[in-house]
Amino acid sequence: xxxxxxxxxxxxxxxxxxxxxxxxxxxxxxxxxxxxxxxxxxxxxxxxxxxxxxxxxxxxxxxxxxxxxxxxxxxxxxxxxxxxxxxxxxxxxxxxxxxxxxxxxxxxxxxxxxxxxxxxxxxxxxxxxxxxxxxxxxxxxxxxxxxxxxxxxxxxxxxxxxxxxxxxxxxxxxxxxxxxxxxxxxxxxxxxxxx
Numbered sequence: 001x002x003x004x005x006x007x008x009x010x011x012x013x014x015x016x017x018x019x020x021x022x023x024x025x026x027x028x029x030x031x032x033x034x035x036x037x038x039x040x041x042x043x044x045x046x047x048x049x050x051x052x053x054x055x056x057x058x059x060x061x062x063x064x065x066x067x068x069x070x071x072x073x074x075x076x077x078x079x080x081x082x083x084x085x086x087x088x089x090x091x092x093x094x095x096x097x098x099x100x101x102x103x104x105x106x107x108x109x110x111x112x113x114x115x116x117x118x119x120x121x122x123x124x125x126x127x128x129x130x131x132x133x134x135x136x137x138x139x140x141x142x143x144x145x146x147x148x149x150x151x152x153x154x155x156x157x158x159x160x161x162x163x164x165x166x167x168x169x170x171x172x173x174x175x176x177x178x179x180x181x182x183x184x185x186x187x188x189x190x191x192x193x194x195x
Contacts, residue, residue: 005050005104008076012127013120023121026114027104032097039095045084047105051075054101055165059173060093069173072098072162078128098166148177152185 005027006020015023032038032054039045041060049056051073058071058079070093073079084091085108106114115122142151152175155162162171172182 004052004076008050009120009124013124015120019118019120023114023118026110027106030103030105032101032103034097034100036097036101037094038097038103039081039091039093041092041094042090044088045081045091046088046108048078048080048085048108048111049073049095050078050104050106052102052104054103055098056095056101057098057166057170058093058095059170067173069170072159072166072170072174074161074165082129082132098170143176148175148181149185149189151175152182152189156189 005024006015009015009020009023027050029052030049038049038056039047053075056073056079057069058073058081059067059069062068071079079095081091081093081095083089084093088108111125115125142154146154155171155175168182169179172179175182177185
């Protein structure tokens with residue numbers, strides 16, 4: 001299963017078999033039960049998680065104590081609180097397993113070490129961080145500019161698995177709407193699609 005990590009890296013950069021073995025030696029396999037907390041807000045994000053199997057939910061609490069979903073992570077994707085991980089400061093967000101999840105993890109100090117000794121890994125993480133930043137900008141624009149219906153359609157188009165694997169209340173939080181509003185949008189969209 002760990003070859004999934006190398007396959008993912010090879011989509012962006014060339015990695016020899018020898019270097020692949022070296023990269024894998026830095027990662028540890030971890031199993032997390034459903035609802036397990038991988039990162040708690042207020043802690044420092046010391047690890048990056050690569051999902052081999054499962055689904056993770058990243059969220060924070062707003063000033064009124066309401067939970068706000070900021071990210072979902074599925075197979076062959078990386079997640080951490082990037083700000084906390086990069087600067088080793090307290091994380092504003094938490095990460096929890098939505099399903100029993102099997103991940104590869106690497107600690108911050110080990111990743112820094114690996115990027116110094118592996119040009120492929122350094123290049124891959126540069127590309128990955130750029131991709132995360134672009135996704136974050138796109139999401140902010142979507143939240144500020146698009147109607148909930150348009151956001152729903154965009155999510156349906158780009159990540160349809162979310163609707164099969166994630167509880168509706170988290171999807172509603174992610175879209176910044178009430179669960180009842182999401183139900184109405186889904187009902188309306190289904191009716192429109194059928195006619």
